[in-house]
Amino acid sequence: MTPLSVPQTDQASTVRVGLDVGGTKTDAVALDAHDSLVARIRLPTQPGAAGVLETIRTALRGLTDQCTAGDVRSIGIGMPGQVDPGGSVVRHAVNLGLQDLDLRDLLERVTAVPVSVENDVKAAALGAYALRGGVDEALGYLNLGTGVAAGAVLNGELWRGSAGVAGEIGHLSIDPTGPLCACGQRGCIEAYAGGGAVARRWGRPGAGAVHEVFDAAEAGDRWAQRMRGEIAWAVASAVRVLTLSLDVSTVVLGGGVAALGGRLLDPVAEVLEQEAKASHFLASLRLADRVETLPAGSLAAAFGAALVGQRPH
Amino acid sequence: MTPLSVPQTDQASTVRVGLDVGGTKTDAVALDAHDSLVARIRLPTQPGAAGVLETIRTALRGLTDQCTAGDVRSIGIGMPGQVDPGGSVVRHAVNLGLQDLDLRDLLERVTAVPVSVENDVKAAALGAYALRGGVDEALGYLNLGTGVAAGAVLNGELWRGSAGVAGEIGHLSIDPTGPLCACGQRGCIEAYAGGGAVARRWGRPGAGAVHEVFDAAEAGDRWAQRMRGEIAWAVASAVRVLTLSLDVSTVVLGGGVAALGGRLLDPVAEVLEQEAKASHFLASLRLADRVETLPAGSLAAAFGAALVGQRPH
Numbered sequence: 001m002t003p004l005s006v007p008q009t010d011q012a013s014t015v016r017v018g019l020d021v022g023g024t025k026t027d028a029v030a031l032d033a034h035d036s037l038v039a040r041i042r043l044p045t046q047p048g049a050a051g052v053l054e055t056i057r058t059a060l061r062g063l064t065d066q067c068t069a070g071d072v073r074s075i076g077i078g079m080p081g082q083v084d085p086g087g088s089v090v091r092h093a094v095n096l097g098l099q100d101l102d103l104r105d106l107l108e109r110v111t112a113v114p115v116s117v118e119n120d121v122k123a124a125a126l127g128a129y130a131l132r133g134g135v136d137e138a139l140g141y142l143n144l145g146t147g148v149a150a151g152a153v154l155n156g157e158l159w160r161g162s163a164g165v166a167g168e169i170g171h172l173s174i175d176p177t178g179p180l181c182a183c184g185q186r187g188c189i190e191a192y193a194g195g196g197a198v199a200r201r202w203g204r205p206g207a208g209a210v211h212e213v214f215d216a217a218e219a220g221d222r223w224a225q226r227m228r229g230e231i232a233w234a235v236a237s238a239v240r241v242l243t244l245s246l247d248v249s250t251v252v253l254g255g256g257v258a259a260l261g262g263r264l265l266d267p268v269a270e271v272l273e274q275e276a277k278a279s280h281f282l283a284s285l286r287l288a289d290r291v292e293t294l295p296a297g298s299l300a301a302a303f304g305a306a307l308v309g310q311r312p313h
Numbered sequence: 314m315t316p317l318s319v320p321q322t323d324q325a326s327t328v329r330v331g332l333d334v335g336g337t338k339t340d341a342v343a344l345d346a347h348d349s350l351v352a353r354i355r356l357p358t359q360p361g362a363a364g365v366l367e368t369i370r371t372a373l374r375g376l377t378d379q380c381t382a383g384d385v386r387s388i389g390i391g392m393p394g395q396v397d398p399g400g401s402v403v404r405h406a407v408n409l410g411l412q413d414l415d416l417r418d419l420l421e422r423v424t425a426v427p428v429s430v431e432n433d434v435k436a437a438a439l440g441a442y443a444l445r446g447g448v449d450e451a452l453g454y455l456n457l458g459t460g461v462a463a464g465a466v467l468n469g470e471l472w473r474g475s476a477g478v479a480g481e482i483g484h485l486s487i488d489p490t491g492p493l494c495a496c497g498q499r500g501c502i503e504a505y506a507g508g509g510a511v512a513r514r515w516g517r518p519g520a521g522a523v524h525e526v527f528d529a530a531e532a533g534d535r536w537a538q539r540m541r542g543e544i545a546w547a548v549a550s551a552v553r554v555l556t557l558s559l560d561v562s563t564v565v566l567g568g569g570v571a572a573l574g575g576r577l578l579d580p581v582a583e584v585l586e587q588e589a590k591a592s593h594f595l596a597s598l599r600l601a602d603r604v605e606t607l608p609a610g611s612l613a614a615a616f617g618a619a620l621v622g623q624r625p626h
Contacts, residue, residue: 138475150558154472161560162451168557171594173550175489184592237486244481245463245558247474279497281484 014073018127018306019059020120020299021045021052021079023095023146024207027302028059030067035130035307039066040299048097053106060111075115076309077103078123078301085164087116087308095146118158118308120301121167125151126158127304128252128294140248141300142238144257144264146207148190150238152246158308170194174237189241192234195257201227210257214264231257232267239272239287251291252300259296327386331440331619332372333433333612334358334365334392336408336459340615341372343380348443348620352379353612361410366419373424388428389622390416391436391614398477400429400621408459431471431621433614434480438464439471440617441565441607453561454613455551457570457577459520461503463551465559471621483507487550502554505547508570514540523570527577544570545580552585552600564604565613572609 015030015038022045030039041062046055056077064072081093088104107115125141132139134156141151148170152159159166170190171183178187179201191197199209202224210231216224239251258264269288276283294300328343328351335358343352354375359368369390377385394406401417420428438454445452447469454464461483465472472479483503484496491500492514504510512522515537523544529537552564571577582601589596607613 136475138479154467159467159559162449162562163560165556165598166451166558166560168560171592172554172557174486176487183594185588185595241485241554241558243478244485245479245554246472247476247479247481249475275498279484281496282498285478 014071015039015063015067016306016309017060017063017072017075018123018302018304018309019056019075019077020123020301020305021055021077021096022120023080026055026059027299028063029299029302029306030063030072031303031306037299037303039063040302041066045096049101052096052098052101052103056107057110072111072113074306074309075107075111075113076123076305076307077107077115077117078120078305078308079103079117080120083117083119083164085160087118090117114309116309118305119151119164120305121149122151122158122160123304123308124254124301125153125167125252125304126307127298127300127302128254129153129156130303130307131298131300132250132252136248136250138246138248140239140242140246140251142235142242142251142253142258143255144193144195144235144253145255146194146196148194148234148238150242152242152248154246169238169241172237172241174234189234189238192230193238193257198227198231207256211260214260218263228267229271232264232271235264235268236271236275236287239268239291240282243285243287243290249290252294253291254294254298254300258293261293261296265291265293327384328352328376328380329619329622330373330376330385330388331436331615331617331622332369332388332390333436333614333618334368334390334409335433336393339368339372340612341376342612342615342619343376343385344616344619350612350616352376353615354379358409362414365409365411365414365416369420370423385424385426387619387622388420388424388426389436389618389620390420390428390430391433391618391621392416392430393433396430396432396477398473400431403430427622429622431618432464432477433618434462435464435471435473436617436621437567437614438466438480438565438617439620440611440613440615441567442466442469443616443620444611444613445563445565449561449563451559451561453552453555453559453564455548455555455564455566455571456568457506457508457548457566458568459509460507461547461551463555465555465561467559482551482554485550485554487547502547502551505543506551506570511540511544520569524573527573531576541580542584545577545584548577548581549584549588549600552581552604553595556598556600556603562603565607566604567607567611567613571606574606574609578604578606 020027082091090101104115121143139153150167173187175187179191181188181191217228272288333340395404403414417428434456452466463480486500488500492504494501494504530541585601
């Protein structure tokens, strides 16, 4: 692949590219100088280091074919798993078969464009913040996928923490006698609301288990209704954690489970409202009013990755 | 009282004053331009709006009598209870019998010096950060007094949240079947580790109940040992919350209960180490290494209040 371009001093004619590299598919977007979407593409993710690199290069070609807006100024990549705070190295991404991959270095060599790598949930948090107009003093983003993790944007900046662990609230226990979590603890939020844990307890593996549970619950299945109640309670607990620790004014739910939209939001709001009836303190926080979901198929993570791409080395 | 002074342009000869107005006693400090302590005083707090004002004025007189360093440049006040984010109005301070008191306005009128009011736990968080040398990218402060609440200093700035609720982690539930909390929920961290809750369960009211429980536990009392175990577990849970939500590198324990020092720290570290044995994830976070206590009688809250006093209106 030939270098895409050298960044121009005239930034008005350049685009910033963001990619959300998921376990099965990759979304890529190009934003102009006004943060408007000028190109987008979705393609299947190929696994392994070589596969991921090829996926990214194919996505970049697809975007530049669509773009007449100008040169690529920066590339931001949202990756699942653990990304070093420096924005360069993917430490572990189990679903993609990656370990200790300096993705920034590899990509900068072939593209000659500044690259920044970020955890996908953190990128989605920044994207959700930007898509809401950048107005929230403190925004929490709760990703409900195979696992459960959060991101926070405080005063307009992504909060990464002292070692990139910020937002791992899926592994806070809400019941010491609860189900065993993959992390070794009991009763973690993720052990109730994570897609992987739900699939194991539902007895049918696969990404669609949570949707199946909701379908069955709505059809009257008692066990599914109980699981739905526990999912809603765990999501409500995560909303409480984000509000009482960080005092976020908004919690945006995203990820595959959040694609349930109102079917998820309604039982979560019901739990929060029941809890508020028992507690003046919780009632004063109006938690149910703070929660919303991303629309299904939202490009928040790719959008946020494009914004992360501006990050200085 | 006559005005203390008008702030001078030569800041080298001025002091910043900080007060920690507690339910029973008030600590006041004066810091020079290098943040060094040049005067301190401790006196009993008088209740009610008039009593608190008189206490503050007496403390200010005591400090200025000791200070030859120069004029008072700013006054910061740490107050228990709910303080509006603007740094002016004490909304509720039940123990002091205050409600909707614009303490900044009242004090600025009598002193002619810029005043800023802050919740005492948040002030102590800033003080703990400064007393550790201002080196922590992310520091959590956990106040263990009658109640349990936290403060966080992120990138050198006190994090107040969108509505001043940040850090109210004492009211996160860690067991849905746990004891009823004063807030109406069950199994809150505060319901296990708050001095007020411990006194109720121990059956002997008073500020010293937690110390009595620890004395009895060390003397072999089984019930006290069980309570001590629950206190340690709840404090460990709060450490987990601060780390997994904010990724603080250090959690400083303060407040009356933390004056137990190693007698508290050892069982908390033991809980964290036991949990790490069951969870690779928790083990990787090395939580036990992140926790420390303030020395008994620490002036962190008054010190932090002096730093808060610099806050622009």
